[in-house]
Each structure stands twice: as C-alpha cells, then as structure tokens.
Amino acid sequence: MSKIIKIRNLKKNIQQHSRTITILPSCSLSIHKGDMVAITGQSGAGKSTLLNIIGCLDQPSSGQYYLNQHDITDLSCTARSLLRKETFGYIFQQYWLINHLTVVENVELALLYRSGHCRSNREKARNALDQLGILSHAEHYPCQLSGGQQQRASIARAIITKPNILIADEPTGALDHDNSMQIMQILKEINRSHGTTVILVTHDREIAGMCNKRLPMETLFTKKEQLYAQA
Amino acid sequence: MHKLRTIIKGILSQRTRSMLSGIATLCATAIITCLIAFFYATTQQMADEMRTIQKNTKIVVHLHPSEQRQSQITYQDYLTSVRPAFKDRAIAASKKTYVHVYLDDKKRSGDYFEQIACDHDYLLAHNLSLSSGRFFHESEFPQSPFVVIGYDVAKKLSIDEQSSDPVSFFVAKQSHDVLGVINKQQDKFFYGQNNANRTIYTHLKTHHANLLALDEITVQISNPQESERVSDQVRLLLREKFPNVNYQITDMSQTAKQIQDYIAKIRFVLLAFGCISTLVASINITNSMYAIISERFQEIGIRLAIGATATQVKRLLLTETLLLALVSSALGMVLGELSNMILIKYLNWDYTWHIFAGPVSFIMMTVVCLLSCYAPLLRVDKINPIHAIQRV
Numbered sequence A: 001m002s003k004i005i006k007i008r009n010l011k012k013n014i015q016q017h018s019r020t021i022t023i024l025p026s027c028s029l030s031i032h033k034g035d036m037v038a039i040t041g042q043s044g045a046g047k048s049t050l051l052n053i054i055g056c057l058d059q060p061s062s063g064q065y066y067l068n069q070h071d072i073t074d075l076s077c078t079a080r081s082l083l084r085k086e087t088f089g090y091i092f093q094q095y096w097l098i099n100h101l102t103v104v105e106n107v108e109l110a111l112l113y114r115s116g117h118c119r120s121n122r123e124k125a126r127n128a129l130d131q132l133g134i135l136s137h138a139e140h141y142p143c144q145l146s147g148g149q150q151q152r153a154s155i156a157r158a159i160i161t162k163p164n165i166l167i168a169d170e171p172t173g174a175l176d177h178d179n180s181m182q183i184m185q186i187l188k189e190i191n192r193s194h195g196t197t198v199i200l201v202t203h204d205r206e207i208a209g210m211c212n213k214r215l216p217m218e219t220l221f222t223k224k225e226q227l228y229a230q231a
Numbered sequence B: 001m002h003k004l005r006t007i008i009k010g011i012l013s014q015r016t017r018s019m020l021s022g023i024a025t026l027c028a029t030a031i032i033t034c035l036i037a038f039f040y041a042t043t044q045q046m047a048d049e050m051r052t053i054q055k056n057t058k059i060v061v062h063l064h065p066s067e068q069r070q071s072q073i074t075y076q077d078y079l080t081s082v083r084p085a086f087k088d089r090a091i092a093a094s095k096k097t098y099v100h101v102y103l104d105d106k107k108r109s110g111d112y113f114e115q116i117a118c119d120h121d122y123l124l125a126h127n128l129s130l131s132s133g134r135f136f137h138e139s140e141f142p143q144s145p146f147v148v149i150g151y152d153v154a155k156k157l158s159i160d161e162q163s164s165d166p167v168s169f170f171v172a173k174q175s176h177d178v179l180g181v182i183n184k185q186q187d188k189f190f191y192g193q194n195n196a197n198r199t200i201y202t203h204l205k206t207h208h209a210n211l212l213a214l215d216e217i218t219v220q221i222s223n224p225q226e227s228e229r230v231s232d233q234v235r236l237l238l239r240e241k242f243p244n245v246n247y248q249i250t251d252m253s254q255t256a257k258q259i260q261d262y263i264a265k266i267r268f269v270l271l272a273f274g275c276i277s278t279l280v281a282s283i284n285i286t287n288s289m290y291a292i293i294s295e296r297f298q299e300i301g302i303r304l305a306i307g308a309t310a311t312q313v314k315r316l317l318l319t320e321t322l323l324l325a326l327v328s329s330a331l332g333m334v335l336g337e338l339s340n341m342i343l344i345k346y347l348n349w350d351y352t353w354h355i356f357a358g359p360v361s362f363i364m365m366t367v368v369c370l371l372s373c374y375a376p377l378l379r380v381d382k383i384n385p386i387h388a389i390q391r392v
C-alpha cells in the first residue's frame, strides 16, 4: 500500500514575545492510504498542532511533508486551499460551526465549496444529519445545540464531501459512550467503503483500539527529541 | 433566493455595524445627489447669466452732482451731444433720485421695464398689492409722497400712455392725474415732476426735457470685449464737451464677472464638499470592510478550513458589502432626489430639478464601494486558517 502521508522531522515553532517556543518537537511518521490511525498522547503534546499541519491548515517551521509523494511543505496559500478543498475533511476539537448559519446550512457549505451550487446539496446535507441522528435540529443554530450535537454537526460537515483524508481531532470528545461508538462505526464505515484515510486524535483507549493503527505521540518524535523529552 | 438569504444572514450577523455603515452610505449618496443637482444647476445658471451678459453688457456713467449748474449735464445736453455720439447705444439718461423706483423684478421680460406711478392711497383704496417696487417715505420727498406700481396694475386701470387726454382717477376723494406710463424699451427710467398736490409721475417723453441735471447715463454695449473701448470713448467725449463734470464709470460686465467669480468660488466649495463626502463614504466602507474581516476572522478561517478558496471568501464578503452599499445608496438616491424636490418646491430654491443627479451618485457610490473594498480584501489572501480560527 502506498504511503499517502510521509512526514520527516516536522517541527513547529511559534514566536511569543520575541521568544521562540517549540510547540511541536521534531517528529516523523508515515500513514498509508486507507489507514485508520489513532494518534494518542497527553494533553499539550502537540497532537492538534500536528493534525493542523497534516491538514494543510498550518505550515511547519521545518521538516518535510509529502502528500502522495509530492513535497507540499512550501506550498502557496492558494495551492494549499485547493488541497484542502480536494483532499481533506476536518472535524475540529472545538467544532467551529458558523454561528449565524443553521446546522443544515453549515453542513451544506462544505458541499458548496467542494462542488459548487447544486440543488441536491440540501438533500445530501439532511441525509448526513440523519445519519448522525440530529436531523431534528437541522434548522437550529449552533448556539441552540448541546456540545455533543454540535460535534455531530461538525462530523456531518466533514464527511459529507467524502474526502480522501479525514482529520478528526477528538471527534468523540463531547459524546457519551453509545454515541461515541456510533460515531466510530460511521467513521469505520467511511474508511471501509470509500477507502478514506482517517487520522484521529483521541484519549480514549477503547476508541483507539477500534483503529487499525495507533501512534502514540512519544513514538513519533525523532530519537534525539525523545531523549530530550525524557531528560 | 436561498443564496440571497445566506448573504443577508451574513450582513445581519453584525447588525449594528451593517446598519451604521448603511446609514453612512445612504447619507453620503443623498448629499452627493443634492450636490450634483445643485452643481449642475449653478453651471447652467452661470451659462445663462453669461449669455445675458454677452447680450446686454452696459456701462453706466455716474455723474457726480455739483453745486454749480454749469458743471452738470442736462437732458438737453444729453440729447444733443451724448446720445448722437453713441447712436442708439446710449439708451438712457436718468436722474438718480427718481431712478430708484423702477419696477422690474419678475414682471421683467428682457430688459423691458414697465411701470406707472400712482398714489399710495389709491393702491390701498383699490386693494391692490404692491408686489414689487416700494413706497417712498414722506421724509424722502416731503412735497409729494408717492408710490410706484407695476404695469399690470396700470393695465387694470386701463391707463394708456398713448391717450392724449390726461387720465385722472380718484383716490380718497381727491382727483389725481396720471401723467404717463412707461412701457417702451428705450424708456427705462422715468422722472418725477413735482405736482403741487401729493403725487404723481410724469412720463419721460413729456418731461425729460425739464431735467436740469442728469445723474446717470447708460450705454449699451453689443460685445463685452468692447466695454474698455466704449469707456474710453465716454471719457473722451465728456472731457471734450463737459470738462467740468465729475464722473465715474462702472462697467457692468466687470460687475457681472465679479459675481461669476463669486459663484465659481461657491461652486468650488460645493465640489470640495462633494469630494469630502465621497472620501468619507469611501473611508467608511474601507473601514467597515476591515471591521468585517477582523470581526468575522474566525468565520473566514472556518470557511477556508472546510474548503473555501480565498477567492470564494472574497467574493462572499464583496457580495455582502456590495448588496449593503447598493441597497443603502439606492435609498440615499431616493432621499436625495426627494430633498432636492422639496428644496426646489418649498424653499423656492431657484434651480431646476434634474433627475439624473440621483443615478449618477448611485453609480458613483457603487464604484467607490468596489474600489474601497479592494485593499481590505487583499488581506484575505494572507490569512492562515488555523490562526484565524484560533484568533491569534
């Protein structure tokens, strides 16, 4: 199976008050096409940062990032936005729904940007919401939903475009056990039927256990960094 | 339809800002509409004025009164020496003290003054209103207080200049004679002859011969460029024939030019005001565009993250701003046109209503809006979605 994502010594620094802080130590990893990967690690380890870079939402400070064997480390803004549009689907840790649009409009928006204006968009969006069990809230605004419902809306928005790579930052963080299992079933189903590569971050061992590959954050750091982290 | 609804939702997501920015655009459009209308109208008026000046330029020779009779020009002198020198262009000679009373104003057609004089009491007795002209106070003419009335009143009274018999009428049980009516173009001024008993005016034709001293001589000039030459001619003539006369020459075309300069200055101020309004509106739109972008930074980040390209986001923001600008400047256009109409109609502003002012300012504001959005929208290109979402 081909490596869809290959990362070498990827590092993220940020500038804070003229000080450089490393929020993601140099790390390397490879993910194969069709994998369902769980990234685990303690809070503040840099999981979200790593996912943002993988998802082309952010740029690394150093290192290489190959997507489908193409080096996309230094891509222009426009090219990155095209990549995002064509390749990725995101489920954010904080859901990030647009507040002045209804749930169904939020979901539809992803389709609108992906494939343009189409009559069937609304129908597809409603189907996705139905699949996640929040169709009854389709016309509500995000602020009228519970955290779990918002999370499911953001999942609907991410899967509706059938992306090649689905990036999920704690997709079940706000859900109860039953709902979490249901969401995982949906993600597994997408992974199986469309061959979507799913990369998810979780703290939950059971959830991680449902994935076919687990990558604890510590194992990703390159050797020197590991030593440094332990010391 | 559905798209429009989402756009309106976007606009309403920042209700206060949208409303303020809309109102600002509305006011600017209304102001600019008024200014354009006013500007255009004054331009036209100036052109008209200019044409009149070209047609009707004259110079006025003010003759300073003097104690010695010999140093003054009599009407007879005027007829024999001055008038022939200018052929028909010396159009009038007058005695100032009476000249003040001519009634031109709105009854004027060209430079054609028509007037008669009659008693004040008469006016009152016949319930006639004096729309133009004025009453002379007794202190001004202690011997004979009088009033001047317009030609239309004279017509009502069927007073005919041509009639050979002196017309008389009764006022306050007193009989008055009308000595004349002036309605010939050449007879611009008329001169009083003091009747012993209060009143009345005499016609120039019959009495100008009695004028011992003239105050003014008016010379018509066919071409404003000539005024200099004609003035010189007048000076020469006066020096030659009436060396003792003090005089001063007023070139009316010069005065008209001064007025024009003055109007031009006002127009400049108007123009500056218009430019400032446009500038303020444009700054307002630019500013509100920046405000949208920073207020909706997170939303923009989300849109970029779920697959929007920068162009799509820009298009969305532009559509929202443009829609707001179009609606509010359309309202502003209507408001501007209405206030124009009201100003003209009810405040009696002296200019015509031009409907095109509204559409012109509407188009102007739309263009200004598009231009003002340009710089802020460039920022969208540089947005890093994750920074936008996390608002860093």
Ligand SMILES: Nc1ncnc2c1ncn2[C@@H]1O[C@H](COP(=O)(O)OP(=O)(O)OP(=O)(O)O)[C@@H](O)[C@H]1O
Pocket: A014, A016, A023, A024, A041, A042, A043, A044, A045, A046, A047, A048, A049, A050, A093, B390, B392
């Ligand atoms: N914009 C930022 N400015 C400053 N520090 C940041 C910024 N973003 C992330 N960090 C820091 O980087 C580190 C990694 O953050 P990240 O969000 O990737 O952690 P995480 O592994 O996702 O944690 P969690 O499991 O709690 O979500 C944290 O210590 C965080 O404080």
Ligand SMILES: [Mg+2]
Pocket: A047, A048, A049, A093, A169
């Ligand atoms: Mg995180």
